[in-house]
Amino acid sequence: MRKLVMVSAAVLMLYSSAFAVTAQFWELRAKTDFLDGDFNGTAISTTGEIYAGLKTELVESAAQSLWSGVYVNETSLYAGTADGNIIKLETGKFTEIFSTGELLTASLAYDSAGETLYAATIPNGKIFKIDFQKNASLFCTLPDKYVWQLFYDNRTGLLYAVTGPEGKLYTITAAGEIKEFFNPKRGNVLALELDEKGNVYVGTSGQAILYSVTPTGKPSVLYDFGENEIKSIAYNKETLYVAVNSGLKIPPSEFLAAVTDAAAKEPPKDNGKPPDDAKREIKLPKMPVCSAVYKFDMKTSSLQRVLFLKDAYVTQLAYTSNNTVLAATNSKGKIYEIIDENNFAVALDLPEDHVTQMLMSGGKVMSVLTGSPGNVHFVKQGPSEKVEYVSMVFDAKFFSAWGTLKWETRDSDAVQFQTRSGNIVLPDETWSDWSEPVTKTPAKVNSPSARFVQFKMTLPADKPVKVTAVSVAYMVQNQAPALSEVSIAVEPPKPELQPKSPSGLRKIKWAGADPDGDELWARLYYRMENQTNWIKLNKGEPVKGLEFLWDASTVPDGRYVIRVEATDEKSNSENSTNKSYMASRPFVIDNTKPDFESIEIAAGKSAVSGIAVDAVSFIAKIEYSVNGGEWEIALPLDGISDDLRESFYFELPQMSPGANTVAVRALDEYGNAGSVQKELIVK
Numbered sequence: 130m131r132k133l134v135m136v137s138a139a140v141l142m143l144y145s146s147a148f149a150v151t152a153q154f155w156e157l158r159a160k161t162d163f164l165d166g167d168f169n170g171t172a173i174s175t176t177g178e179i180y181a182g183l184k185t186e187l188v189e190s191a192a193q194s195l196w197s198g199v200y201v202n203e204t205s206l207y208a209g210t211a212d213g214n215i216i217k218l219e220t221g222k223f224t225e226i227f228s229t230g231e232l233l234t235a236s237l238a239y240d241s242a243g244e245t246l247y248a249a250t251i252p253n254g255k256i257f258k259i260d261f262q263k264n265a266s267l268f269c270t271l272p273d274k275y276v277w278q279l280f281y282d283n284r285t286g287l288l289y290a291v292t293g294p295e296g297k298l299y300t301i302t303a304a305g306e307i308k309e310f311f312n313p314k315r316g317n318v319l320a321l322e323l324d325e326k327g328n329v330y331v332g333t334s335g336q337a338i339l340y341s342v343t344p345t346g347k348p349s350v351l352y353d354f355g356e357n358e359i360k361s362i363a364y365n366k367e368t369l370y371v372a373v374n375s376g377l378k379i380p381p382s383e384f385l386a387a388v389t390d391a392a393a394k395e396p397p398k399d400n401g402k403p404p405d406d407a408k409r410e411i412k413l414p415k416m417p418v419c420s421a422v423y424k425f426d427m428k429t430s431s432l433q434r435v436l437f438l439k440d441a442y443v444t445q446l447a448y449t450s451n452n453t454v455l456a457a458t459n460s461k462g463k464i465y466e467i468i469d470e471n472n473f474a475v476a477l478d479l480p481e482d483h484v485t486q487m488l489m490s491g492g493k494v495m496s497v498l499t500g501s502p503g504n505v506h507f508v509k510q511g512p513s514e515k516v517e518y519v520s521m522v523f524d525a526k527f528f529s530a531w532g533t534l535k536w537e538t539r540d541s542d543a544v545q546f547q548t549r550s551g552n553i554v555l556p557d558e559t560w561s562d563w564s565e566p567v568t569k570t571p572a573k574v575n576s577p578s579a580r581f582v583q584f585k586m587t588l589p590a591d592k593p594v595k596v597t598a599v600s601v602a603y604m605v606q607n608q609a610p611a612l613s614e615v616s617i618a619v620e621p622p623k624p625e626l627q628p629k630s631p632s633g634l635r636k637i638k639w640a641g642a643d644p645d646g647d648e649l650w651a652r653l654y655y656r657m658e659n660q661t662n663w664i665k666l667n668k669g670e671p672v673k674g675l676e677f678l679w680d681a682s683t684v685p686d687g688r689y690v691i692r693v694e695a696t697d698e699k700s701n702s703e704n705s706t707n708k709s710y711m712a713s714r715p716f717v718i719d720n721t722k723p724d725f726e727s728i729e730i731a732a733g734k735s736a737v738s739g740i741a742v743d744a745v746s747f748i749a750k751i752e753y754s755v756n757g758g759e760w761e762i763a764l765p766l767d768g769i770s771d772d773l774r775e776s777f778y779f780e781l782p783q784m785s786p787g788a789n790t791v792a793v794r795a796l797d798e799y800g801n802a803g804s805v806q807k808e809l810i811v812k
Contacts, residue, residue, distance in 0.1 A: 151700070152532055155523045155582075156600040165521040167461065168478030170513030171588060175472045178595040181516045181588055183477060184509040185497075190216065190223045194500030198486050199237040199246070201261070206488065206505065207246060208498060209234025215248055215259065218505060227265040229257055238279035238288060243303065247288055249276035256290065256301070269305040273297060278321045291331055293317030298331055298342065311342045322362040322369070330369060332359025337373050339425070352425060352432060363446035363454055369425040370435075370454045370467070372443035376418025422446065422456055422467060435470050444484055450492025457484035462499065479506055516588040518596075522554055522581050525603050527644065531574035531582060532602030534567070542568050543594045545587040548601075550579035574601060610649050610695035612641040612711035617691055619799060633682025633720055639675055639693045639711065647700035651693050653677055658688040658715045671696060681718045686745045688715045719745040722803035723795040726774070730791060730807050735781040737763075740774060741795035741803075748775040750796045755781060756789055763793070784811045 157163055160177035172182030194211035201207060206218040213231040216223045231250035238247045246259040247268065254271040256279070273292035280289040288301040289310075296318035298311040313333055320332035327344035330351075337354035339362070356375035363370040420443045422436040441460035448454055454467040455476060462479030464487065481499035488496045497506045531550065538544055546567050551560030563585060564575040576582060582601060588594050618636045643649050650671035654663035666679060681689075691713040698706040721744065728739030741748050749770050752760040763779040764770075781791065789811055794804035 152602050152604050153525075154600050154602050155525075156598070157520070158598040163518070163520075164463075164475065165461075167519040168463075168475055169480075169519065170516040170590075171518045172477070173475045174595070175468055175474050176597075178597050179518050179586065179588070180593065180595045181590055182475075182513060184513040185477065185479070185506040186509055188218060188221055188223075188505045188507065190218075190503045190505065192216065192503035194483070194485065195498040195503035195505065196485055196500065197234055197237045197249075198488050198496075198498045198505075199239045200488055200490060200495065201239055201246065202241075206496060207237060207239075208503075208505070209237050209248055210503060211500065213250060215246075215257075215265075227257070227259055229255065231255060235275070235277055236279040238281040240281050240286075240288075240303075241283060242286070247279055247281065249279045249290060251275045254292065256288075269301055269307055271299060271307060275317065277317065277319050280321050280323055282323055282327070285327065289321060289323065289329060291318035291321045293319070293334070296333055298329065310346055311340070311348050313338065313340055313348070317358070320359045320362045320372075322364045324364050330362050330364065332362055332371065334358035337375070339369070339371055341427075351427070351430070352423075354423075360443055361446040363448050365448045365452075367427045369427065370446050370448075371423045371425060372420065372446050372456065373423060374420045374442055420458070422454070424470075433470055435467050436465060436473055438465075445487055447487050447489050447494065448492065449489075449494070455487060455494060457487050457497070459483040464494075464497070477506075477508070514590060516590045517585055518588075519585045520583050520599070522556065522583050523601070524554065525580055525582070525605055528552075528578060528580055528606040529582075529603045530578045530606075531576055532604065533571045534574050534584065534602075535571045535600045536586070536596055537570075537598040538594060538596045540592075540594050543589050543592060544568065544596060546572065546599075547585045547587075548574050548576040548582060549585075550576040550582045552580050554581060556581075556583065578606075605645055610641055610643045610647070610697055610707065610709050612639055612693060612695050612709055614638075614640040615691060615693050615711050615713040617713055617716050633680055635679045635681045635718070637677045637679055637691055637693075637713075639695075641675070641695050641709075641711075643695075643697050643700075645697070645700075647697035648673070649675075650696050650699055651675075651677075652696065653679075654692045654694070655679075655684075655689055656692075657685075658690055663692060666691075671698070682720050684718055684720075686719050686721050687717075689718055690715055717746055717799075719743070719797060719799045719801060721745065722801040723748060723797050724803050725793070725795070725805050728793060728805055728807065730809050735784065735809070735811075736778065737781065737791060737793060737807075738776075738778040739793065739805075740776050742774045743795075743797045743801075744773070746797040746799055746801075747771055747773055748795050749798045751775065751777050752794050752796075753779060753781075754792045754794075755784065757792075760794075781809075784809070786811050 163173050170182055171179055173179055192210040195208045196211050197209035199207050208216050211233055213229045213234055214225055215227045216225050229250050233251040234248050235251050236249040244261050248257045252274045254273050254276055256268045258268040259265040271292055273295055275293040276290050278291050286303055290299045294317055296316050297309055300308045300310045315333040315338055316335035318331050318333050322330045329342040331340050337356040337359045339351040340348050341351050342348045354373050356373050358374050359371055360374050361372040420438045420441050421434055424433045424435050441458045443456050443458055445457045446454055456465045462481050462484055463475055464477040466474045466476040483500040484497055485500045486498045487494045494508050534546055547563040549561050549563050561577050616638045650673055652671045653666040655666055656663050694708055694710050696708045723741050723743040726740040726742050730737050741751055751763045753763050754760050763777050765775040765777050789809045791809055792804055792806045794802050796802045
């Protein structure tokens with residue numbers, strides 16, 4: 130037992146010496162803190178509470194992506210695929226009822242009176258119609274390549290279509306007669322909506338302009354958003370909700386247009402038929418930087434942003450019977466419910482990333498279509514059988530020990546928490562397994578020390594439990610301070626070589642930071658370049674800050690090196706303190722004035738010659754003065770003051786007869802001045 134205690138103590142000492150002293154906390158409390166996690170059968174309220182969400186039932190299709198869909202008689206679901214087919218879902222099974230031969234079935238619309246299904250396709254502008262004796266035929270071909278959306282108006286019997294890349298709005302009669310109803314001349318027209326009076330609302334790409342078109346065809350601009358595109362419009366009672374996507378250099382619609390255009394040019398096989406791979410790959414749009422939903426009041430023409438999403442793309446908007454708006458996205462399969470301005474909840478979170486369409490009935494979402502892969506999720510009443518929330522992966526930045534896990538709820542025993550950790554940002558086989566569930570808060574995080582951590586909470590499906598906050602304590606492995614530069618400057622940095630005693634002060638500066646955010650302190654040392662022993666500069670406490678003023682007037686002349694020792698000792702225990710070192714480049718300390726090796730005055734010529742020398746630094750200036758007058762420059766013989774030994778010669782001005790005094794001085798590059806004085810008798 131004694132041996133075990135000793136080993137445990139040794140491990141504890143090693144553990145404590147490796148990690149910092151101050152604990153940090155990863156805390157999720159606000160609604161936005163939870164949004165990047167996965168809601169598996171859970172939802173998040175407008176106030177940030179996690180609770181059991183809607184139940185969904187998955188039906189998989191063989192399609193790569195389901196791009197469009199519609200309910201027929203509220204019983205049968207028809208879907209358009211990303212390989213140009215139309216499939217029917219009945220009794221849990223998909224059946225292909227028609228292949229358009231086109232690349233993409235972009236939109237479906239249903240004429241309930243005529244019991245006819247219309248299918249818009251890309252990239253040849255074709256619209257097909259299917260009756261429910263499974264007879265399918267080409268209905269019409271529009272002048273534009275891409276038919277983005279259809280809307281069948283049961284009131285007038287007209288089919289509306291919006292197109293691209295030369296975006297237009299068309300009306301089509303039951304006989305297939307095509308009429309260009311509006312041409313905004315703004316590129317792709319992506320969004321289409323009608324109100325009860327027959328007014329049409331369309332949104333464009335390129336500049337994201339929202340238009341209103343009266344039943345007689347008169348257009349007006351409601352708002353110019355100046356972004357990439359308007360993707361969807363939802364109308365209810367004189368109010369429009371508009372999904373605006375921005376941040377892409379190429380809007381998703383134009384990216385898709387380029388893909389479909391290239392695929393359409395694929396050469397046929399030898400037998401003249403299209404290639405067998407009718408399921409040609411259609412890549413879904415890349416994610417833009419951000420997306421926003423706006424509320425436009427048509428009575429006052431006022432605009433209000435009600436939802437902003439970073440790194441997300443809104444694919445569709447839909448009104449609900451609760452007077453809220455659903456926003457489907459391509460961000461981790463999330464569907465948001467907008468209650469009012471900046472007040473929203475996560476209503477659904479599906480395993481697929483891309484939600485392509487929500488199918489509504491009676492103001493409720495009945496099913497959801499997805500892309501990559503193409504699946505259908507039926508929304509059911511009651512809670513899901515699996516009710517869990519998996520957090521985003523948290524990056525502690527450095528190897529860390531995990532402390533206490535806490536959560537806030539009215540019924541903590543009903544919630545289970547598990548954690549896992551690893552050293553790569555995306556969990557894989559190198560991560561630890563999920564820990565054993567804990568139900569009492571606070572609880573120890575039973576996952577190995579690592580850089581990344583993640584938690585999973587499981588809620589009961591049979592009782593209303595809400596979690597309002599979660600926190601994980603952690604302590605990072607203490608990181609050594611990082612130095613990036615050490616410099617030394619004469620104080621003042623560049624003396625003007627005036628006739629005064631030079632300063633022996635040297636300002637030592639260093640640049641650095643501590644990765645943990647600990648306070649940075651420093652100790653300084655110096656030595657001559659050709660020696661090995663470091664002499665401490667600051668004798669007492671370490672220096673706080675990034676500079677130190679050193680009086681170097683008492684040290685011998687020579688070339689020196691400064692070493693800075695950065696330490697985080699003031700923020701950590703003795704065992705966990707880290708240090709780092711950096712030395713300066715060699716620099717010169719010169720406290721000795723220049724001397725004169727020789728100096729002569731030729732009386733007959735009234736000229737002075739000599740040699741000025743310095744042991745350490747070059748002669749920067751030679752000057753002379755006659756009878757205490759102004760100092761005049763005397764150039765070296767080679768014309769440049771740049772050497773330790775400079776010869777000079779200069780002629781004196783005309784002087785008065787009798788005794789005259791000539792002073793000569795030499796200054797080195799550090800401002801040290803040496804002088805000599807001679808007397809000259811002029812007859």
